[in-house]
Amino acid sequence: MTIQEITAVSKVFLLDMDGTIYFDETPIGDMKNTLQALRKAGKKLVYFTNNSSKTPDEYERKLKKIGFWEEGDLVYTSAMATAEYLREFYPDKRVYVVATDAVKESFQAYGVTVVEENPDICVLAYDTTLTFEKLRKINKYIVEGALYIATHPDDVCPSKDVFPPDVGSFIALLKVSSGKAPDVICGKPYTTMGECIQRKLGVKGNQITMVGDRLHTDIRFGVNNGFHTVLVLSGESTEETLKNSPDTPEAVLPSLNEITEYL
Ligand SMILES: [Mg+2]
Incomplete structure (x- = not known):
């Protein structure tokens, strides 16, 4: 599928955090407005992380602090799964x-x-x-x-x-x-966390897009679960690592910010 088709059919965006939307507490580009554009286009945003050291409330506080949190968003960690x-x-x-x-x-x-x-x-x-x-x-x-x-x-x-x-x-x-x-x-790249989020939201796999910066966790997770996959090159992966990886995303963007061109 093209990136336009992926954004058109996806109701839910699972967003990896570090390297995808921010580094520690520094937003990547104009991420606040990008997230707002996704919400305006009717997409549910799920902050989706393997990190099981924090509770969803702790993440929510962090996301609020940097202006990334809106009513209707969800945090989902591997601990919750x-x-x-x-x-x-x-x-x-x-x-x-x-x-x-x-x-x-x-x-x-x-x-x-x-x-x-x-x-x-x-x-x-x-x-x-x-x-x-x-x-x-x-x-x-x-x-x-x-x-x-x-x-x-x-x-x-x-x-x-x-x-x-x-x-x-x-x-x-x-x-x-x-x-x-x-x-x-449970967590990425395995299927348990994918099955849990589908059960929780009542959404089919082909209506979900996983966005992340790591090929062997984020992208492999999306593929293993039958979700759409978007690799962003704002974090760990480069054109070079992508070329040599067994994991193939459906679409690649310089960062999540460029998705606004395809909504
Ligand atoms: Mg990451």
């Missing part, structure tokens, strides 16, 4: 959650039974308050046979400084200590 997945498929199970306190509380708010001992399931989120005791416990529980779910697979987290370790690095550590890999990974 994981909580909804647990509620849908494992409603009565006891779950040990490695996450920040705020994210842990958000799991409880979803109705997940969060426990410290004897869990049926372990969830590994991006816990920026990780301790040895938490690692000891999750390692013990997964060795003893608990179902092991990771929120997302990213090895490092984009940052102004040296990129710090993300969940993919924690997965590698637990692979060495326990011999086990996650039974389920």
Whole structure:
């Protein structure tokens, strides 16, 4: 499909954040007006991130601060997808959650039974308050046979400084200590988060466009889920990496701002 056709058929735009709409808190170009143009064209905007260290409320506050938030927008994180997945498929199970306190509380708010001992399931989120005791416990529980779910697979987290370790690095550590890999990974590029957002919004895959700057997460995620895909070259990817990548987006734009020419 051409970019015009993609924008015409899409009701929902899933927007990756870092490298796609901003860097840390610096908007990319005139993003505020671009987002407004998409809303005016009747598109639902979903801020869609693998980062499971923050709650949707924390993201909403950040987006409000930089003028990106309007009534009707939605934040969707891999932690929310994981909580909804647990509620849908494992409603009565006891779950040990490695996450920040705020994210842990958000799991409880979803109705997940969060426990410290004897869990049926372990969830590994991006816990920026990780301790040895938490690692000891999750390692013990997964060795003893608990179902092991990771929120997302990213090895490092984009940052102004040296990129710090993300969940993919924690997965590698637990692979060495326990011999086990996650039974389920929810976030991009896997399909669980895609199925969750379709269920939540009641929209078909061919009415959704994934916009992002990473080929092996954002674009692969869109392709794996049957969504439309737009790669933006404002972040991690370049013409060069695109040429050498097995992941092929349907459309490529210098940044999301250029989409306004096709609405
Ligand atoms: Mg990104």
